[in-house]
Structures are given as C-alpha cells and as structure tokens.
Amino acid sequence: MRILDRAVTALLRAIVVISLCGMSLLTVADATGRYLLNRPIMGTVEMVELLMVAVIFASIPLVTRARGHITVDSFSHLFSPATLRAQDCVAGLLALTVSACLAWVALRKAQSTADYGDMTPMLNIPLAPFVYAMAVLLALDAAYRLAALVGPAATQPEPTQDD
Numbered sequence: 001m002r003i004l005d006r007a008v009t010a011l012l013r014a015i016v017v018i019s020l021c022g023m024s025l026l027t028v029a030d031a032t033g034r035y036l037l038n039r040p041i042m043g044t045v046e047m048v049e050l051l052m053v054a055v056i057f058a059s060i061p062l063v064t065r066a067r068g069h070i071t072v073d074s075f076s077h078l079f080s081p082a083t084l085r086a087q088d089c090v091a092g093l094l095a096l097t098v099s100a101c102l103a104w105v106a107l108r109k110a111q112s113t114a115d116y117g118d119m120t121p122m123l124n125i126p127l128a129p130f131v132y133a134m135a136v137l138l139a140l141d142a143a144y145r146l147a148a149l150v151g152p153a154a155t156q157p158e159p160t161q162d163d
Contacts, residue, residue: 008140009065012058019054026051043123050120053130057137064099064144089149096145103138110135 026044034040063069076084114128 005065009062012062012137015054015058016062019051019058023048023051023055043120046120046123046125050125050130053134057134061137061141061144064141064148067148092145092149096142096149099138099142099145103135103142106131106135106138 026041026047030041030044079087110128110131113131114126118127119125120127
C-alpha cells in the first residue's frame, strides 16, 4: 500500500510542478510575443486555465495527505484531549462528506460535459477529460480523508528531506 501511496503522491507532485512550469513558460512566451513581437500566442488564456485546473485539483489530495489544511486552535487549550479527538472526528467526517459530495457532483458534471461535447471556445479542446480528472482527484481526496479517519497512522506523511 505504501508503494501505491508513494506512486500516487509522486504523480500528483509531477502534475502540479509540470502544470505550474507550463503556466509560467506559456505566460512569459505570450507576454514576450505580445509586447516585443506583436504576436501573442493564440489560446494562451484557455491553456493557462486548463493548467490551473490541474494545479488546484492535484494539490487538494496532496495537502490532505500531508495534513496541511489550515486549522485554528485558539481555544483548544480549553478542552480535554477526548473532546479534541471527538472534534477532530466530527471535522473529519464533515470534510469527508463534502469531498465525496463534490466528487459526485463533479462526476455528474463531467458526464453532462461529455454528452454535450463542451469545448474551449478558441482552441476547441474538449472539457470533459478535465472535469473527469477533477472528479477523480476529489474522490482521491475523499479516500485520503477516509483513511485518516479509519487509521491515522496509515496516512501520516513520511518525513521529507527538508525535515
């Protein structure tokens, strides 16, 4: 299971890094072409938007796995450890429910997007694969949240070289 987890994490990181680099290079090339050569790259905005989808939705399960979401613990010193564990459990169940519902809604949207044949206006890139990817990544986020609820030790992030 750890091998699969490492492979998925590596794949998600690669998607984020490649997409961010692609967005940066595309934006620089478009701005250079637009202002220095008077020749912008056609469809840059569409491509950057699609790469942004990859960055955002591949990052969500990565942050969940690393337990990197923002938490506010201003009043946690007022509660007992048992109360804090119960609060974590309720918050985890709520987050799992939201992630699973979002994955379901995204899947339904992907199906309708595919049925209608929706495409980007300028480059005619089909949108359905991107919406399906959103659904899969949200489902992966829900799976990470479920794993954190069922067995917290199984989902602890491994130390990185920076630690």
